[in-house]
Amino acid sequence: LFERGGYRATTIEAVAARSRVAKTTIYRRWPNRAALLVELLLQVVDADSPPTGPEPLRALRKDLRQVAEALEALPGRLVASLLSEAHHDPGIRVLLLEGLFDARRDARARLIQLAQQAGAIRRDVPPLLAADLLVGPLLYRKFVRQDTVTVRQAGQVFEAVLEGLATRPRGRR
Amino acid sequence: LFERGGYRATTIEAVAARSRVAKTTIYRRWPNRAALLVELLLQVVDADSPPTGPEPLRALRKDLRQVAEALEALPGRLVASLLSEAHHDPGIRVLLLEGLFDARRDARARLIQLAQQAGAIRRDVPPLLAADLLVGPLLYRKFVRQDTVTVRQAGQVFEAVLEGLATRPRGRR
DSSP states (O other): HHHHHHHHHOOOHHHHHHHHHOHHHHHHHOOSSSHHHHHHHHHHHHTTTTOOSSSSHHHHHHHHHHHHHTTHHHHHHHHHHHHHTTTTTTTHHHHIIIIIIHHHHHHHHHHHHHHTTTTTTTTSSSSHHHHHHHHHHHHHIIIIOOOOOOHHHHHHHHHHHOOOOBBSSSOOO | OOOOOOOOHHOHHHHHHHHHHHHHHHHHOOSSHHHHHHHHHHHHHTTOOOOOSSSSHHHHHHHHHHHHHHHHHHHHHHHHHHHHHHTHHHOOOOOHIIIHHHHHHHHHHHHHHHHHTTTOOOOOOOOHHHHHHHHHHHIIIIIIIOOOOOOHHHHHHHHHHHHOOOSSOOOOO
């Protein structure tokens, strides 16, 4: 239903009709359409398990490429719809943050900590800040500019954020 | 009207009543409410003139701090509303991109080119990519996480993106 008609078509009524389940049964499990779609989103992405492996930088790079892929598939379309609704309904924002965004962000921050312990990432950058520097440019392009995002761009962002823009080391301010 | 009741309260009808101007007169200039609100947005921000000055890095840093301030004021609230509507109406996205986003992004890219010519920013990073690395994490926090953004965070993002996360130089891939 969502793939064909988007958020507006995915009413509890339509879901009940298609699944031949009583509306009351659906409402017993999901208080509203947004909660149902957030659960669908969590089933199509794997919320708290980004790539891991012996090389945390490689896992981070892979994670970012997977984010780019997900943004152009069903997860990206679900998040775009839910963000638009979240503007009018703070409860949806909380579902998104608690169900998906924070879990992924924390998992990414843990990978960054591993990379810091391995000496590959500077220890003076807070892991959550580093996580936002990597994923922020891609999510900005997708959900603010509403543009397409490619795996190649994910690689460019990764390399540029790792290397930094400055030609020479700067003192911390 | 927008400050008190948001997008939903800012109907052309309400604007006509408050301004004592005929609806037809308003429609002659703005085809719809979104177009009117985009023009309001362009009047409260200065779309194509971010800070300039003899030191492009300083201007970029100031620009990022001003973005953080604007995100927590009327421009941020207008953009959040318009983005939510743009999800259902591609015309609003085009107004936002052409009226504001692209002009600011291009101006930022020009500052980055100046910094590259001055030898302060690596020449192998495309200016538009560098612009997105700086502003992306802030706009992601504001419009995707729907979180608050501070001037202090803008400074942290600026320094971390300039310096890079890696402890040692990486070869370009």
